[in-house]
Amino acid sequence: MRVISRRSGDDVQVFDEALEPLRIFPLPPDVWTWSVSSTRDALVYATDDAVVRIGPDGAERWRFELGPRGEHAGSFLLDAVFSADDTLVWVYAPQTEAGRGDEDEWIVLDAATGEPRRRFPLETAGQGGGQHALRDGRMLLDVGEGQDGARVFLAAPDGEPHEFDWYDRVPIGVAPDESQLMTIDHGQDDVAFHDFPGGEVRFRLAAEEFGADSIEFGGGYLDDETAIVVVATGDEEWRHFRVGTRTGEILGDLGIVTMEPDDLEPLGDGTYVITDTDGTLRRM
Template sequence: MIPEAPPKVITRLRDGRFHAYVVGVSVYGTLEPAAVFQPGDGEEVVASVVGQDLERVVYTTLNGVVCLTRAGDLMWAAGFEPHSDVRHGHRPGCALSMDGRTVWVYRPDAMAGRGGGDQWVVHDADSGVVLCRRELETVGHGAFHHVHPVDGSIYLDIGEGQDGSVILRGTVGADSEPEFVTYPWQDRCLIDLAPSGHQFMTVDHGQTDVAFHDHLDGDVLFTLPVEAFG
C-alpha cells in the first residue's frame, strides 16, 4: 500500500509578497494562502521556499540568500561573493530540508562570472552558518530541488542549457558527514519523486523517452518511448 503523501507547501511571489499554499490529497477548490511574507525592499527575488510550519521563508536573489520570519524579521542573510553584475543566465535556487533544520542553496557561480565553478551550499536554517559546501563541475543556469518524502535527502537537477542536465543527491545527518552522489548521466531531467520515495522519474533531455529509476542507486526500472503516449 502506497502511503499518503504529506501536504506540500508551494510558494508563489504575487504582488510583491510571498504567498504560501498548502496542497494535499484532501484539498479541493480554489487555494487561499496559508501564510504571506514580505521580502526586503528593492530585492529581486529569484526563488523562494516556505517551511512546513509556515513560520519562515527563505529566498534567493542574484547575489545572496535571505531568511525571514513570518513577522518580517530578518533571521539571517548570506551574500554570494564576489558580487556579480551579470543580470541574466544564472538563477540561484534554494530548498528547506524536510525537518526544517537546513537550507540548501544552489549557486550558478560560473554563469554569474564569479571566477569559479558552481556550488551547492548547506546552511543551518536558524543561524545561516555554512555546514558544508560542495564544489560542482557544472556550468548551470539554474536548478530545481526535490526533497525526498521519506528519508529527507535532497535531489538537485541542474540545467546546463543545450549541454543537458546533471542530477545529484545530497544528505546531511545530525551526527554524520555530508554525502553527495552524482548520477552517471548528463542527458536526463528530473521531473519528480514518487510519493512512496521508492522511485524517481526523468525525461530524456531531447524528450525522446521517460524513465523511472530506483531511489538511491538510480538504476532504471523501466522506460517508455515518447511514441507510447500517442
Template structure:
C-alpha cells in the same frame, strides 16, 4: 537616513528566490550576492555573503534556496560560473539556525541558469536539478548527516556530465522516481535508492501518430507527477493540424486553432503499461473515474 530593514539593505539586486521555513516563523531570501534569513516581522537573523566576483559577470543564473523538510537545513544553489565567481557552480547546505556552512559542493555543469529542488519523501535527502538551457539538465542528490554534507551527481556518481535527465516526482513511499530525458522522447521509471531503471517508455508508445491523427510534432514536457504509488501522470505538448475530432478523441486541450496543444496520459509504473489519456487531475476523459491501482 535609510529606514529600510537591515536585511533589505543587503539586497543590492532584486530577490532571485525565497522560501518560508516549514514552521512559518522564518524565511530566507537569495539575491545576486547574498542569502539572508529573517523572522516573521522582518528582523535579520543571519546573513551569508557570496563574496567578490573577480571574473566577468555575464548576468547568467539565479541563486535558488529552499528549506529541508524539518527546517533544520537551508539549501542554496549559487550560479558562480555565470556570475564571475569561479569555474564551477556551487551547492551549499547551511545550518538554518545561524547560517553556518555545513558543507559545499562544486558542481560540474556548463553554466547553470538556476536550481530546482525536490525533497525525497525520506525527509533527509534533497535532490536538485540545475538547468543549463540547451546544454541540458544536471541532477544532484545531497544529505546532511553527522554535521557534514554528502552529495553526488545522480544517477551515476562517477559521471557528473550526463546532463540528460529531468526528475519530475517521487512515489509517495519514495521507492519510485519519474524521470524524462532531456530530448523529451522517453519516460523513465527508476528504483530508489538503487537508481536502476525499471522501465523506459518511448514517445511512440503513447500513440501520437502524425500521419493519421493530425499531430505535426509532440514531445514530453518537463512536468508530471504520481497520483499514487502505482499511477503516474505525464504531460505532452506540441503542434497539430486543425483536426477538431482528434483533439476531442485524444483529450487534448487546444491552445489555439492549428497551433499548440497540451495532452496528459497515465502510466502504470509497476508494469510499464500506458493506460491512456487523462485530464490534468488524473481523471479519464468525459468524466470517467480516476485511474486507480489494480487490486
C-alpha cells in the same frame, strides 16, 4: 502533504491543506524561486548574490552573501530549499556563470542562523538548479547546463555528493515512498521512471506513445502507484496523462485544461492542485 504556495503580485501566499490562505510573505519583484518551511512560518529566497530567510512577520532573519558577480557574468539562477525537517537550507550556487570561481557550489546552511555547515564544490557550469528534499535529510539536485544537458546529484549533509551516471535527464519528482524517481529527457523526447536511489530505469515512455510532440517539464507523482505526465501537442495545448508507476501502463487522459504546463501540482496523496482562470486554486 506538500506545502502549497503561489506568487501573487509582490507576495507569496501560503495555503493550508483546505486551500485556505494561511500567510503572506513579501518577495522582491525580481525573485521567482522560494521555499516555505514545512511549518509554513518561514520562507527562504535567493537573489543573484544572496540567500535570505524571512520570518512569519515578513522581517528578514538572516542573509547569506555570496559576493559580487564577475564583470562578464552570464545568466544564472540560485536555488535555496529547506531540508525536510527545516533545520538546514541547501543552496545551489552557479558560481562559474556568476564569475565567482571555476566551480559551482552546493552549500548547506544552518536554517536558524544562515551559517555555512558544508560547502561542496561541483565540477559543473550550471545556469540554474532545482532541488528535492528527502525525508532522511538528503537532498537531490539537478544542474542545468544549457545545451550541455543536465547533471543530477544526491547528498547527505555529512557525506559527499553522488552523481548519477546520466547527463540527459531532468528530475521531476520523487515518489511519496521515495522508492522511485521520475525524470524527463533533456530534449523532452521521453519520460522515465527509475529505482531510487540507485537510478536504474524501470521503464521509459516516448512522447509518441502519448500521441504527443514532446514531454513537458511538469507533472509528478500523484501517489506511489500513479504519476501524471504532461505532454505538448501540435495545437499548443497540454494534455495530462496518468501512468501506472509499477507497470508503465498509460491509464488515460485527465481531460483537464491548465494555464501553463507546470501549473498542475501533484500532492502525493492522490490529489493535485491547479489554478482556475480567475487565479483560484482548486484541489482535485
